[in-house]
Amino acid sequence: MNKHSVTLSETQEQEQMILDAIDKWLDRDVKQHVQKFDHADEYPHEMVQQMKELGLFGATIPVAFGGLGLSASTYAKIVERIATVWMSLTGIFNSHLIMASCVARMGTPEQKEDLLPRFATGDLRGGLALTEPDAGTDLQAIRTRAVRDGEDYVVNGTKTWISNGIEGSCFALLVKTDLDADPRHKGMSMFIAEKGEGFSVSKKLEKLGYKGIDSAELVFQDYRLPAARLLGGAEGNGLQAALGGLELGRINIAARGCGLAAAALNDSVQYAQTRKTFGKPIANHQAIQLKLGEMATKLQAARLLTYDAAHAYDGGERCDMEAGMAKFFASETAVENALEAMRIHGGYGYSKEYHIERYFRDAPLMCIGEGTNEIQRIIIAKQLIARNPA
């Protein structure tokens, strides 16, 4: 056995140990409680504590800063497993880790030393504050403004749809520092903003699905931030910081899509063998077999796209096209599999006693978050053209 194969098997062994720990936790502490928390739209404090103990809030944070330093490939497998049981839980650590990746990639040495160890333990938790009431896809249209005042910046504006907005305490906050900049993105900056005077939660947002995790509107009113909290110590890099973090975010969404698509398929395979019509299990009817065959094939394709994107990310390659393809296909597969699972379950698919109606409510979010699927297709096409000049 050569040196390379030893290293590879050690990595695989480490990955398997982590995945086994996640599976045990899901079986022991999560599965039986999901419906209760989801239907009550209740934040799962105890599960979050357990996620801290498992190290999930430091999953992709470098070991040097107290994280687990996992590859995107291992991370994607963790996310898929958790999303198969309850997709909402993955949102609690995903946007937190994207915030951490902004600091790891673009922060000053002091910012990394100060923030990353606290992010890794989960003592400081939060996410991304990019979207505003009038600006989602078109982030360059944001209006939240930060104005320099001595050693501080003073921030005014509103952010909406912010995951972990209520339970989290720290956010990567995208602002305008120069309204007249040309191009517009040069006037955008990112701050690492901890809750304090002038930073308030104005409302909890009610949603179709994605229950349990808090989505909130945040208001900044003469909120003072020390200049030391400007990411990277320089103005003008905000959009780059936001978009750079989205590759990992899109791999995460793709993995969540795979988890939901797998859950819908697994439940359907079981149900189809026990539910009988016309004297035989519905799994013996060809109409049902066609559905199962298509669901399984799409799931496998979604997984392979997700692993491919994660592999490219781990190799340090530019992977917006791969992450976009994975996110687009896996999320659409989640929606399709959830609907097919509902048809296979008949009336029970519509019942709150089963999980299918939850998959059906949760899946469409995967088509919207981290860049809508319309935008993913445009990114894919642009990259395709850039990589294949005429």
Ligand SMILES: Cc1cc2nc3c(=O)[nH]c(=O)nc-3n(C[C@H](O)[C@H](O)[C@H](O)COP(=O)(O)OP(=O)(O)OC[C@H]3O[C@@H](n4cnc5c(N)ncnc54)[C@H](O)[C@@H]3O)c2cc1C
């Ligand atoms: C549950 C939930 C959680 C969220 N969590 C967060 C979070 O933690 N942090 C955060 O910052 N944001 C978060 N968001 C916001 C999310 O990122 C935005 O909703 C998303 O980016 C889309 O923006 P929008 O809703 O403003 O839609 P819009 O940008 O208004 O888009 C509306 C429609 O127009 C299409 N469209 C827009 N521009 C183009 C174009 N150029 N070409 C073709 N089609 C186009 C879109 O695809 C979409 O179909 C969350 C949203 C939800 C629902």
